[in-house]
Amino acid sequence: LVKLSGKLFIFAATIVKWIKSGENGFEEQRLNDVLNLQPEASQTKELEARELDSLYGVIVEKAIGSNAPKEKEKLLKVLHSVITVRSPVCCEVIAQLTDVTPQQAQAFIAALGSVLYVGKAEAIYIFHASFSDFLLRTKSTDLHCDPVIQHDFLGNSCLNIMNKMLKFNMLSLPSSFLKDKEVKNIESAVDNKIKQILVYACKSWGYHLEKCTLKNAKNNANLMEISLQKFLEEKIVYWVEVMSVLQKFQQTIRSVKSAVETFLLSPANGMTPHWYLSILPFWKRDIAAIEQGLKMGSIVKRQMEKPNLSVWYAGSEINSIAISDNGESVVSGGDDNMVRIWNAKTGASIGEPLQGHSDQVWSVAFSPDGKRIVSGSSDKTVRIWNAETGAPIGDPLQGHTHSVRSVAFSPDGKRIVSSSSDETTVRIWNAETGAPIGVPLQGHTRSVWSVAFSPDGQKIVSGSLDETVRIWNAETGAPIGYPLQGHTDPVSSVAFSPDG
Template sequence: MVADKRHVSQHPDPWVGERRLGHIVNRSGGLFLFVETLSQYLMKYPNPKPPLDRLLEGPSEEASIELYKLYLAAIESRVDSEEAESRLIARAVIGVAPHRALCDEAIAAFTGLKLATVSSWVDDLSSLLYRDPTLHGGIRARHISILEYFTGSSCPLDFRVDLKQANTELGTYCLRTMITKLRFNICKLETSYRANSEIEDLSERVQKHIPNILQYSCLYWSNHLCSSVDQASKEVCEYLDTFLRGERVLYWLEVLSVMSRVPAAIGALRNIIACSRIFEEKIINLADDALRFVLAFLNPISTSAPHIYISALPFAPSESSIWKTVCKSFSNVMKVSEGRMTMWPKVAAVWKGHTDHINSIACSPDGLNVVSGSDDMTIRIWDVATGKSVGEPLKGHTSSIQSVAYSPNGRSIISGSADHTIRIWDAATGEPIGEPLKGHTNAILCLAYSPDGRNIVSGCVDTTIRIWNVATGMPTGEPLVGHRQYIRSVAYSPDGLHIVSGSDTIQIWDAATGKLTGEPLTGHHDLVTSVAYSPDGLNIVSGSRDCDIRIWDAVAGV
C-alpha cells in the first residue's frame, strides 16, 4: 500500500523485500493495528525505507511493546517535545476524547491557539489521529490504545498527557466559554406557544446558533471540574460563582432544553454538590439551589425552552438564590400573587406519585436516587435530596412492576413485570434501551445485575431462573431448573461466580454454567422470600414466611 502511494519501484528490487516483510510480521505479533499504523506512518515520507529500517533495528519484542515503539516514533518524528503549544493541544484533544471529539476550530478556540497551529499538529500525527467526518471533523485516535499510550507510563514524560492538568484546563475553558457565549433566546425562537418538538427546524437552529465548543461546554463542564480531588483554584471558583449566580444558569438550561439534554443538568449539578471538599461552600449552595430548580420544573424546562422563563422562573421560591439573583433581569415575568413558596421545601417524609401498590424499590449506587416499581404499571425515579419524582413515569410494561434494580454503574435500571418481560431503561433519560427481554412464561418476581453489569438474573412464577446478556438482550443458555415453586428472590455473589435463589428451598448456582453447586439449603419451614450475600461472599442470609432469618455458610452450604 505504501509502495503504491509513494510510487516506489517494486521491480526488479522490491523496496520492502522479504527480509523487511519478515521483520514487520514478527514485530506485529499478528496485530493488524501495527501494520495499519506503520502504513499510515510511512506515508508521510517521500522515501519510506530509512524510517522503516530504523523501526526494524534491534531484536523483536512483545507485540504491545512494538506497537508503543511505533507510536513513539510517530510522535517523535513530528512533534517538538519542548514546544508548549504541542503539549497544550495534546491535553485538549486527549482530554475531550472520552466525551466528544472536537474539531480543529473548537480545539483552537478552547486553547486560544491559531487554527493553523492546531491543524498542522493534527496533520503531523495523521498516522495516529484522524478527523471524523461524521462528527463534524472531530479529532479522534485511530485506536483506543493510542489514547492509553499518551496517558500511560509507557509514554515518555516529554510527550505524556497529564490528565489531571488536562481536565483542569478543560473545565476552565468550558466555564469561560459558557460565561462569554451563553445568552437569552440563543436559538432566536419566535414564540413560546410551540413545544421544542413542534419546531421543525430546531436542530438546524441549534447547529447555527450554538457553536460546537458551547455545546460541549454545556454538557461536560462538571465532568472535567470534578475529575480531581484537589482543592479547586481561586480562578475556577470565581468562574463557577459567576456562572451559577445569575441568569447564565438559565441560559445554560435553555441550551440543554433545545438540545434535548436537560437531564445532563441534574448530573452536572450533582457532581458539583458531591465535590463539597474541593469547592467553596457558597458554590455548593448555588449548585444545590439550581438543582432544586431543575428538579422542580423539569417538565416545562424539557418541553419548551421559553417556558424556563414563563412556567418555571415565576414559581421559584422568592427567597431562593436563583430568583434573588435574576429577578431584576426578568422584571416582566408573571407575578404570583398567592401561594408562592418562600423557600424550597424540605425533603418530604412521604413521597407520593404512584397510584397503586409499590412492589419494589432500589437505591442508585451513588445514593442520589431511588427507583420504584408499582402495580400501576409505571416506574418512577425519585431525587433523594428533595423527595421529588424526577421526570415523567417510565412507561412500557403492560402489567404490574414486580422488581426493579440499578446497574452497578448507576447508568441503567432494569424492571421485571407480570407481563412476562424485562425492560432496561436509561437512568438519566428514562428512555427504554432496546427491546423487552422475553423468555419467561409468567410474572417475573425478582431481578439482579451481575457485579460487572454484563448480565442480569431473573426469577419467575414459572419456577425457572434465567441469565441474560445485557448487551444482546438474549438469554445465556437454558433456564435454570431446580425449584418446585415460584422464585421469589435472586442475588449474585460479590465475585459474580455464583447466584443464590430463594423459593421452596435455597439453591446456589454456578453463574457461568447454570449448574447447581451442591445440595439445596434446607431449614426453613415455608417459602423463602428473600436472599442476599454478605459483602465478603462468605455467607448467605435468608428470610422466610416461617418468620425466621437464617445465616448460611456460602461455601459449605450449612
C-alpha cells in the same frame, strides 16, 4: 519492517501510514527513523507494546517538531484533548477548547494522520486505542497525559466558554407559552445560533468536572472555583435553556444540583422559555438573570431569604406528609379531609384525592412496599388505601374515641400502630384484616401524639403530652423498661434510629 512489526497489525499499519504521509522528500527520513527502532530477539507482548510505544513517541515528536516550549505545550493540549473529550469533536471545537487557532490545530492533527483520522461531521478519531493508552500510560516522558489534569483543563474551558457565550433567550423564542415543537424552524435556529463549541461545553462540563474529581485536580484549582461560581450564580439558567432546546436532559442531569434536576424533570420540559418562569422564584435575588427574565412575561418576583427546593400548593393546610421508600411519591393529609399523592420529582398530583374521611387528616404513612397508604383522622378512624388506584381497602379501622394523631406501618407491612389525641392508649391493628391485635397499650397519662415501629418490628415507641417517651414490646404489648423522662413539654414526635 516485518521484524519490527512482529505480530502486531496496528504496528505495521501505523508504520506504513506514517512513512507514506511524509512530504517534501521526508519519506526516506521517516523510514530510517523507524528502522532505528531495534527489534528484540524474542518478541513478547510486553516488548511488542514497548516498541509500539516507541513508534508512537517518534510520530508525536516529529509532529511537534522544533516548536518553542510554550508552543509545544499548546500542541500537546490539543492532542490530549482529542483523547479525553467526552465524544469526538471537530478540529474547530478542539481549537476553541485549547485556545489555539483552527489553522494550528488542523496542521498539527494533519501531521498525526498515521494515528488520527477525520470521520463523520469532521470529528477527529483515533485509529487504535493503543495510541491513547500510550499517552495515558507513559509517565516517564513529557508526552504523558494526566487524565485528572486534562479533565480539569477541559472542565474549566467548558465553564469559561459557557460564561462567555450563554445569554438570555438565545433562540429569541417568541413566547413562554409555546412548546419547543410548536416554534417554526426551531431546528435551524438551534444550528444557526448555538455554536458547536457551546453545544459541547453545555453537554460536557459536568462530565469533565466529575472526571477531574475537583478535590484531586492539580491544575487551575482557583480558576475552576471562580469559573464554577460565576456559572452557578449568573449563567446556569441560560444553560438550562440550551439543554432544553437540545433535548439532552438525561445526559447531563447529574451535572447539576438537585434543585435544577427538579426543573429538568418537571412538566415544563419542552417549553424552553417556561424555565425562566419556573426557576426565577428559587434563584438568588441579586442576580441579573432575574431582571432579564422579567422581560419574558408577567412574572411575579418572589424573594426568599432561604429558598425551598420546591413549593406545591395543596389547597388546604397540610398536617402530615410521608415519602415512599423508593422516593418516587409523596403522600399528604390535610384539613380538607383528604389524602393526596404527589410525584416527588415534579410536584404533580397523582390521580384524584383519596376521599373517605369526614374530618381533617392528621397522619399518613406508606407501607414498606409502597402499595398501600394508611391515614388517621379527627373522625376517629384509621383508613387503608390502595396507593396505585386510590381505592379504600376494607372498612375503616374503628376503636379510637378521639382524633387519630399518628399512624405507622410495621417494617413487614403486616401491622399498623396508631395513637389518639385525647386517649392515653396505643393500638395495634392487623393491616390485612383491619382487626385489632391484642388490647390497647396503656401507660401514658395524657394524649399520645406520635408512634413508630423499630426497624425489626419488635418494638414500638410512643411520645405523649405527659412529657414522656415509652417503649413497648410490639408482640405482647408490654412496656419495656421505665418511661423515658426529661422533656419539660409535650413530646410531639418520635422515631427509631436505623439500627434500632
